[in-house]
Each structure stands twice: as structure tokens, then as C-alpha cells.
Amino acid sequence: MTMRTQVQNRGTLAQPWRERLAVLGVAAGIVSIIGIYVALNARTGRDSGADLLPYQTLVRGLPEFDQRIFRELRQGLLTAEGDRTRTSTWPEPSALAARHVAPFASGGSYEWSRLQQGTIIDYFGQPKDPSAPAWLLEIQEPEPGMLPDPAPPDEEHHRLSDGTLLHTYVWMHRFGGQVPVGFVRQPQNVGWVGVFSTPPNPVFYNRR
Amino acid sequence: MAGSRVNTGAALVSVRRAAWIAFAAVLCVCGFSSAHDVIVEQQVDIVIRPSDAHLVVQMHVPASAVAEAKLPTLADGTLDEARIGPALEIVGADAARNLDVWYDRRPIVPSQVTVRLSADRRAVDVALSYSTTGANGFSARLNAFTGAPLRPVRTTVQYVPASGSPQTVSVVGPPRRVAFDPTTADVISQVAARGLSVVLSGGDHLLWLLCVLLPIRRAREAGVVVLALLAGQLAAMFAPALLPNGLGSIGTVASLIAASALVMAALQTIVRARLPWVVALTAVFGILNGCAFGGLLVDIRPFAGSHQAAALAVFPIVVDVAELWIAAVIWGTRTWLATSGLQDGLVTITAAAFVAHTAVHRMLDRGQLLVQSGVVDSMRVVTWLTLGWALAMVAVALAELFRQRGAAARARLSGLQRA
Numbered sequence: 001m002t003m004r005t006q007v008q009n010r011g012t013l014a015q016p017w018r019e020r021l022a023v024l025g026v027a028a029g030i031v032s033i034i035g036i037y038v039a040l041n042a043r044t045g046r047d048s049g050a051d052l053l054p055y056q057t058l059v060r061g062l063p064e065f066d067q068r069i070f071r072e073l074r075q076g077l078l079t080a081e082g083d084r085t086r087t088s089t090w091p092e093p094s095a096l097a098a099r100h101v102a103p104f105a106s107g108g109s110y111e112w113s114r115l116q117q118g119t120i121i122d123y124f125g126q127p128k129d130p131s132a133p134a135w136l137l138e139i140q141e142p143e144p145g146m147l148p149d150p151a152p153p154d155e156e157h158h159r160l161s162d163g164t165l166l167h168t169y170v171w172m173h174r175f176g177g178q179v180p181v182g183f184v185r186q187p188q189n190v191g192w193v194g195v196f197s198t199p200p201n202p203v204f205y206n207r208r
Numbered sequence: 209m210a211g212s213r214v215n216t217g218a219a220l221v222s223v224r225r226a227a228w229i230a231f232a233a234v235l236c237v238c239g240f241s242s243a244h245d246v247i248v249e250q251q252v253d254i255v256i257r258p259s260d261a262h263l264v265v266q267m268h269v270p271a272s273a274v275a276e277a278k279l280p281t282l283a284d285g286t287l288d289e290a291r292i293g294p295a296l297e298i299v300g301a302d303a304a305r306n307l308d309v310w311y312d313r314r315p316i317v318p319s320q321v322t323v324r325l326s327a328d329r330r331a332v333d334v335a336l337s338y339s340t341t342g343a344n345g346f347s348a349r350l351n352a353f354t355g356a357p358l359r360p361v362r363t364t365v366q367y368v369p370a371s372g373s374p375q376t377v378s379v380v381g382p383p384r385r386v387a388f389d390p391t392t393a394d395v396i397s398q399v400a401a402r403g404l405s406v407v408l409s410g411g412d413h414l415l416w417l418l419c420v421l422l423p424i425r426r427a428r429e430a431g432v433v434v435l436a437l438l439a440g441q442l443a444a445m446f447a448p449a450l451l452p453n454g455l456g457s458i459g460t461v462a463s464l465i466a467a468s469a470l471v472m473a474a475l476q477t478i479v480r481a482r483l484p485w486v487v488a489l490t491a492v493f494g495i496l497n498g499c500a501f502g503g504l505l506v507d508i509r510p511f512a513g514s515h516q517a518a519a520l521a522v523f524p525i526v527v528d529v530a531e532l533w534i535a536a537v538i539w540g541t542r543t544w545l546a547t548s549g550l551q552d553g554l555v556t557i558t559a560a561a562f563v564a565h566t567a568v569h570r571m572l573d574r575g576q577l578l579v580q581s582g583v584v585d586s587m588r589v590v591t592w593l594t595l596g597w598a599l600a601m602v603a604v605a606l607a608e609l610f611r612q613r614g615a616a617a618r619a620r621l622s623g624l625q626r627a
Contacts, residue, residue, distance in 0.1 A: 129301070175298065
């Protein structure tokens with residue numbers, strides 16, 4: 001009969017535990033550094049708008065008066081979208097002003113016009129004060145025959161109750177008194193700056 | 209026979225290591241191939257003087273910073289006073305609107321706006337007067353002028369309080385609201401966030417830590433190296449902050465030499481230099497790198513208002529703690545990788561080559577800054593300096609290659625003799 005004796009060294013037993021602890025420590029360190037980096041980026045990146053293109057800006061960096069116009073435009077757009085769903089046409093600014101929808105009824109500091117080319121609709125706001133910025137609310141309807149857009153609803157993508165997905169953008173132009181009223185095909189090429197609440201999702205930012 | 213196989217294996221490892229070194233040298237030399245653009249800033253100067261009943265703002269805005277206003281110019285590029293007419297008033301109103309001064313956390317509008325051309329007719333001078341009920345609690349939105357990618361705008365504000373010493377704040381990049389009388393809590397949180405983001409944003413110090421902690425070291429040795437770095441940084445960090453005009457171009461020279469020291473550290477890693485040499489070079493690098501951190505401290509201090517001491521205390525503490533933490537993670541990861549069977553030479557030499565390559569790029573960038581500021585006469589000096597380091601890398605690689613080939617040949621010979 002053979003007798004087998006198992007001798008285990010205490011050091012050998014402790015080795016896997018030590019290695020596991022080391023791995024956990026390193027993992028915790030790496031995760032904590034990444035966590036702090038992401039938190040810092042979320043804090044500073046929101047303010048600096050590091051992910052924006054040169055012709056884009058965040059609304060929180062604008063003067064208080066311009067921030068108010070931006071919020072009103074975004075709010076007024078919802079009313080206009082309601083009209084579009086009911087009547088299949090976009091309302092005239094004068095009709096929105098008559099219903100006291102801001103900023104179209106903003107006490108005469110802006111002259112609003114509706115301009116359209118194909119499936120793109122512009123609401124153009126020219127300031128009475130030539131030093132104030134001009135504003136442009138741009139709405140892109142889907143082209144007939146195009147495949148459905150997979151973008152999820154967000155600030156730029158609005159889905160009407162009939163299922164139509166709109167692309168909506170807000171632009172501003174410094175020294176608005178010098179900007180001629182007219183349809184603007186590519187605002188970013190003629191000095192307009194796109195205004196956003198948060199940096200747009202680059203995957204679904206597909207202006208035509 | 210067995211001895212011969214062992215020696216042949218050792219020779220193969222040596223040749224592989226030498227090949228890696230040669231690859232590292234080539235990678236380092238590749239640092240020259242990219243071109244760099246020259247950036248010229250446009251300077252907007254603002255002086256803000258609060259008093260009990262008024263806030264007076266004087267702005268000096270170069271015409272190029274308000275290009276969107278399309279001001280009429282003459283053939284020599286100066287503004288045309290005869291044709292400028294109401295456009296000047298529009299520029300003044302736009303400047304006031306975008307400065308967006310707040311008092312007691314609410315926007316205020318100027319009661320008087322005066323605009324005129326500067327004496328050289330290349331800028332617009334705007335004077336704004338605000339009615340207030342106190343001399344504290346102001347903030348303004350700075351650097352709201354439009355620049356171009358290679359001609360960014362920098363706004364420098366001199367804030368002259370009714371009592372106390374004037375503060376100078378300089379802002380570049382996107383518009384930013386700056387409070388001229390921040391609270392202590394605001395200052396601590398801003399300085400801590402800035403310190404952490406600086407440490408984590410990939411400066412020279414991270415490359416250095418990576419380089420010196422790559423070779424397998426015991427915890428005590430690693431600790432000595434890291435402490436040498438922190439001591440050097442602390443020794444130099446306050447110098448720029450305490451000098452009246454900061455370090456000026458000396459800071460850029462220091463960072464250029466620091467980048468050179470990084471190349472030396474990469475060489476030390478490749479040839480496996482002894483610890484005392486590594487510690488000495490680390491302390492020198494720490495002093496040079498500390499100047500760069502000191503430069504940041506100089507930039508941060510004006511935003512602290514009257515809480516200068518808090519900013520001076522919090523920044524180095526946050527920087528040192530964050531670096532210690534990163535060093536611990538690098539050392540722990542490296543030690544763990546060593547136990548996982550990964551080939552030591554592969555990790556060390558590849559990472560050292562990466563560090564040297566990045567350092568060569570940084571040397572070129574900083575050299576260009578020196579050329580722009582007029583400290584160095586021409587880019588040729590910088591190019592030769594960088595080329596010198598790259599050649600040093602190649603020379604070390606070749607020396608190491610010949611040394612290891614010689615050692616391998618000797619080992620083979622002794623193996624054959626024994627067999």
C-alpha cells in the first residue's frame with residue numbers, strides 16, 4: 001500500500017490570493033481613473049463644446065437674451081408642428097404671432113418670414129436693431145421616396161403624429177441687420193452658426 | 209549539446225531585442241515627417257473699473273476680430289473713417305451685447321455706449337458705462353469675438369477693483385463667463401477640476417511616468433523615482449506664479465528641454481540605465497516639468513480673485529495626489545503584466561519608442577513657439593536639435609545591436625567549446 005502525503009506550502013496557497021488582490025487593485029485603479037476622466041470631460045466638455053464643428057455653438061455660452069430667443073424658437077416650433085400635422089402646411093409667422101406664439105410675437109423686435117424650397121422650410125427672423133443677431137429656424141421634411149430615417153427623436157429630430165420625421169435646426173448670424181432676407185440653402189457657408197442645447201449626435205447629424 | 213541550444217536561444221532573444229531597438233529608432237526618426245501650422249493670435253484688451261455707483265468698461269477691439277461687421281477699409285488696410293458712419297455704433301452695441309455683463313447674478317445693460325476709431329485706425333475703442341449699486345459681484349462673458357482657426361482671438365481683461373490690487377485675466381477659445389469676485393468654494397472646485405484634468409490630459413509627466421516605470425522595478429525603487437519627480441515639480445511649480453511676469457519664454461524653453469529629457473529617459477529605458485542615473489534625470493525633468501505646471505498656475509490664479517492662497521495651495525496638492533495615483537496604477541499594471549508571461553523587451557522597447565517619438569513631436573512644436581516668440585532665430589536650430597536627438601537614438605540602437613550581437617557570438621562560441 002502506497003501512502004501519499006500532500007505538503008502544501010503556505011506561501012503557495014497565498015500566491016493566487018495575492019495575485020487576485022493585485023489584479024483587483026489594478027482594475028480598481030484603472031476604472032477609477034477612467035471614471036474621473038469621464039466625469040471631468042462631462043463637466044468641462046459640456047461647457048466648452050469640444051465636440052462641435054467650427055460653425056456650431058452651445059446655447060449656454062450665448063448672452064442671456066439670445067438664450068431666451070433660442071428657447072422660444074424651440075417652443076414655437078412645437079406649435080408650428082401641430083399646425084403642420086393638422087393642415088399639412090406650415091403656418092405663416094403672422095398666424096403664429098396672432099396666437100401670441102413667441103418669438104414670432106416678440107413685441108416687434110424681429111421681422112419674421114417663412115421661406116420654402118422643396119422640402120426645406122426656413123423661418124427667418126431679421127432684427128430691427130442691426131447689431132442684434134438674425135435667427136433662422138430650418139425644418140427639413142423627408143424627400144419623397146426616401147427610406148425612413150432611423151434617427152431617434154431628439155432636439156434635431158422631431159417625429160410628427162403622422163409618423164413624418166423632421167430634421168430641425170436653429171441658426172444665428174451676428175450683425176443680423178446686414179443679413180438679407182432670403183432662403184438660405186447652406187447656412188454654415190455664409191456665416192450662420194448652428195445653435196444646440198447639447199452637442200449633436202454625429203451619427204445622425206445629416207443636414208442636406 | 210543542451211548548453212549550445214540554450215546559448216543559441218539566448219542569442220536569438222538578443223537579436224530580437226536588437227531588432228526591436230532598431231525599429232524603435234526608426235519610429236523615432238519618423239517624428240520629422242509632419243508639418244506644423246503657425247498660429248497668430250488677435251488681441252482684444254478690456255479694462256473694467258467698478259465703483260460704488262458705476263461700472264466702466266473700456267474695450268480695444270482689432271478690426272480683424274469683428275470682420276463680420278464688414279467695416280469699410282482703405283487700400284492700406286486701415287479703417288475708412290469717412291465711410292464708416294453708423295457701422296461703428298453697430299460694432300459698439302454688438303460688443304456690449306456679447307460682453308453680457310452681470311451684476312449680482314443678473315444681466316445689466318449699459319447706460320452709455322461710446323465708440324470711436326483707435327488712433328492707428330486698425331481697431332475700434334468702445335467705452336461702456338453701467339449704473340450699479342455696489343462695487344462687487346460682477347461677471348462678464350469674455351472672448352465672444354470671432355477668430356479664424358489660425359487667427360484665434362484672445363481677450364485680456366484688467367479688472368481694477370475699487371480697493372485691492374488689479375487682476376489680469378486672459379481667455380482664449382470659446383466664449384466663457386468669468387466672475388471677478390468668486391467665492392472660496394468656487395475657486396477650490398475650479399482649481400481642483402483644472403488640476404485633475406491637466407494631470408489626466410496626457411502631458412509630459414504621464415509619458416515620463418510610463419517611461420520610468422516600464423522596466424520592472426521593486427516598489428521601493430519605483431517610489432524613489434516617483435518621489436524624485438514630485439519633489440522636482442514642487443520645487444519649480446511656484447517659481448512662475450511668484451514672478452511678476454511669470455516665466456515668459458523661459459517656460460517654453462524649459463518645456464523644450466523637458467521634451468529632450470523625455471528622449472533621454474526613453475534611451476535610459478532601452479539601455480537599462482542604473483537607478484541613480486534614472487533618479488537624477490527624473491529630478492531634473494521634474495524641475496523642468498514643474499515650470500510648465502507653474503505656467504498653468506499663473507493662468508489659473510487670476511480667476512481666483514481675492515482667494516489666491518486657496519488656488520496656490522489646492523493646485524499642487526491635487527496634481528501630486530493625482531500623479532501618485534496614476535504612478536501606482538502604472539506600476540501595478542506593469543508588475544502584473546510581468547507575471548503574465550508577456551515578453552519584457554517587447555513591452556519596454558515598444559513603449560520607449562512611442563515615448564521618444566511623441567517627445568520628438570513635442571520638441572518641434574515647442575521649438576516653433578520659440579521661433580514665433582523670437583527667442584530662437586530660425587526653425588533650423590530646432591530642427592537640428594531634434595535631428596540630433598533622433599540620431600542619438602539611432603546611435604544608441606546601433607551600439608546596443610553590436611553589443612548584443614557580440615555577446616551572442618561569445619555565448620555561442622563558449623557553448624561550442626563546452627560541447
